[in-house]
Amino acid sequence: MSITTLLLSILSTLAITAQGDGYHPICPLPICKSCPTMQQLTQPGIGFALGMEYGTAAIRYHNKTIQSVIQVQGSPAYLSLMLDLSHTTQHTRFPDEIPTRRGKLEYVRARLQRLANKALGRPANAQTAVMAEMITQLKTGVEDTLSAGTSRAGITHAVISSPDSIHLTSEELGDVLDYLKVTNAMAEPDDLFAASAAYAGFGHGLCATYTNPDVCGYEEYNLPYQRILHLDFTDKALTTTIKGLKKWMSWGVDASVIVAELGYEHNNDDDGPSDLFFDRIRDHIRNFTISTKYRITELIFTGTRVGDQRFKDAVSAALRDLVADDTMKTLDDAFRAHDEPDFVFATAKGAAEVAKRRLEGPVRCKWSKDCKNVGQSKGESDKDGSMELK
Ligand SMILES: *[C@@H]1O[C@H](CO)[C@@H](O)[C@H](O)[C@H]1NC(C)=O
Ligand SMILES: *[C@@H]1O[C@H](CO)[C@@H](O)[C@H](O)[C@H]1NC(C)=O
Numbered sequence: 001m002s003i004t005t006l007l008l009s010i011l012s013t014l015a016i017t018a019q020g021d022g023y024h025p026i027c028p029l030p031i032c033k034s035c036p037t038m039q040q041l042t043q044p045g046i047g048f049a050l051g052m053e054y055g056t057a058a059i060r061y062h063n064k065t066i067q068s069v070i071q072v073q074g075s076p077a078y079l080s081l082m083l084d085l086s087h088t089t090q091h092t093r094f095p096d097e098i099p100t101r102r103g104k105l106e107y108v109r110a111r112l113q114r115l116a117n118k119a120l121g122r123p124a125n126a127q128t129a130v131m132a133e134m135i136t137q138l139k140t141g142v143e144d145t146l147s148a149g150t151s152r153a154g155i156t157h158a159v160i161s162s163p164d165s166i167h168l169t170s171e172e173l174g175d176v177l178d179y180l181k182v183t184n185a186m187a188e189p190d191d192l193f194a195a196s197a198a199y200a201g202f203g204h205g206l207c208a209t210y211t212n213p214d215v216c217g218y219e220e221y222n223l224p225y226q227r228i229l230h231l232d233f234t235d236k237a238l239t240t241t242i243k244g245l246k247k248w249m250s251w252g253v254d255a256s257v258i259v260a261e262l263g264y265e266h267n268n269d270d271d272g273p274s275d276l277f278f279d280r281i282r283d284h285i286r287n288f289t290i291s292t293k294y295r296i297t298e299l300i301f302t303g304t305r306v307g308d309q310r311f312k313d314a315v316s317a318a319l320r321d322l323v324a325d326d327t328m329k330t331l332d333d334a335f336r337a338h339d340e341p342d343f344v345f346a347t348a349k350g351a352a353e354v355a356k357r358r359l360e361g362p363v364r365c366k367w368s369k370d371c372k373n374v375g376q377s378k379g380e381s382d383k384d385g386s387m388e389l390k
Contacts, residue, residue, distance in 0.1 A: 036359075044146070045185070045356025046158040048138045049197060049347035050131070050168070051303075052082045052258060053236035056345050057138040059145065060352035062360075068345035070141030072134060079236065081130045082166075086237065086258040090167040114175070124175035131176045135160070139180065157185040159355035161197035161347055163232075164241045165256035185358040192354055194347050195230040195241040195256070196248045198302045201350030202342075205248035210361040220247040226298040227254075229289060229319075232347075233303040233311055238262035238281060240288045242296070248350065255292045259284060264305040278314045286318040296323045299330050302346050307335065 045060040055078075057069040074082065098104045114124040123129035139155060147153040158177065162168040170184065170191065177184045186192050199205050204226075207219035223246045232239040241256040262284060267277045289296060296319070305311060315331060 041360050043157075043359060045352045045354070045359055046139075046142055046155050047197070047348045047351025047353070047355050048135060048158055048160045049194065049351055050082075050134065050160060050162045051194075051232065051234060051347070052086065052163065052239065052260070052263075053079065053234040053304075055134045055138050056348035057142050058345055058348035058352040059142060060349070060356040062356075066349045066352055067145070068349065069145050070138060071344055072137045072141070074236075075130075075133065077130045078134050081127060082236075083260055085127075085166045085168075086163070086260060089165060090169050093172075094169065118175070118178065121179075123179050127172065128175045128179060131172075132179050135176055135180060135182075139182070155182060157183045157355060157359060159184070159186045159192055159351045159358065161192045161194050161351045163239055163256070163258060164193040164195050164230075164243070164253045165239070165258055167191075167193060185355045190249055190251075192249075192351060193253070194232065194239070194302070195228065195243045195253060195300065196245065196250065197347045197350035197354070198230055198232075198300050199228060199245065199350065200248035200353050201302075201346035201348070202300060204298075205245060206353065207247070210357045213361070216361070223247060227294045227296050228298045228300050229296045229323075230300040230302070231285065231306065231315065233301075233305045233308075234263060235265040235305065236260060236263040238284065239303075240285060242289070242292050242294055244294070248354070254294055255288065257288060264308070275310060278310045281311065282314040282318045285315060286322070289319065289322055297327055299323075299327065299334065300346075301334055302343050304344055306343050 042062045044062065047058045047060065049056045052074075054074055055072045057072075059067045059069055061067070098107055110125070117124050123132055135158075139158070142155055143153060146155070160168070160173050160177070162173075170186075173186075174184055196205075205220075205223060207216035207223075209215040209219060225244065225246050227242065227244045230239075230241040230243065232241075237258050237260045239256070239258045242254040243250065243252075243256075244254060262277075262281055299315075299319075312331065312335060316328070319328065319331075
């Protein structure tokens, strides 16, 4: 251990122990079974976001640059699957209890069929097949970008985000990724859904020192607690989600609803100046927000259609007296600071950032002594504890 590393670790320990009540460092952490290699630590994080209308992909490089890669319009099969899924939750798809005997038999049959399909290298079921088709296009886009000019690089890991209310489970995502022979970099101990991914995609809820779990935990502890209202508006749906969080990750949401009838394609310009469609959007956002009884402290926007002036006006009208003035101001700031691609890619960018942290930071364990040797033989720990390639 170099003197600098030693001093830094003493300083960070002091910083943490000086905090008194409330924050407790993670101690002791379990030791990793094996050390990550330099190649694993420096590989880019790949994020995919599955939406109601399209999928997006982004790459988070080791040098911290995040690149938007590709937006893939959903095929008719994808659109119809997402619409069907929007009427479900993980609990309706995977009920604890199946009341009828016939239902039980059908359930067992579907489970066996899934296993058989997987064993044969086929998509586990129809849903897997449709999603795999989308993810394959996103993956190809990423691989083309990564291997531009050079030999083809196949990706090995990815993080997929899905809409909060649909809440695709690790099993559902795992089936898609197993079929494509890609590892789910998220999986346990937690999941990633659209509101959290977009929050991270806009740079919120992220600790700076993510390679040191103790320091990262302390930084996250000091982040402000926000109750976010995430609005995703595309041609195919309006999705509203309310969630309380400090760091990007938090369990569950307060409420999340997908309304396909409020997709922009249902806007009828013949309505004339009365704009009935946007009045419905306003009423929906207002009712949704009131129904949860929470005070919103942050607004997050994603989707191809959020830039529409009538949408912004509808959001303002819906929330004017429900959120504080300075939160309302973030509405204007959001649209001033970001151009359209950010709204389209924010969710995938957040997923890519999370993927990178999963691959590089010690997530489920602390580096063992051997892991330190990897850092010292091939590179040097820099200030934030991450590795620097020489
Ligand atoms: C980071 O790396 C990527 C890929 O190698 C490159 O395109 C990008 O320009 C780099 N960014 C910085 C800030 O060096
Ligand atoms: C919103 O709530 C009001 C009052 O409860 C109700 O009249 C209206 O139909 C609701 N609108 C929507 C879009 O849910």
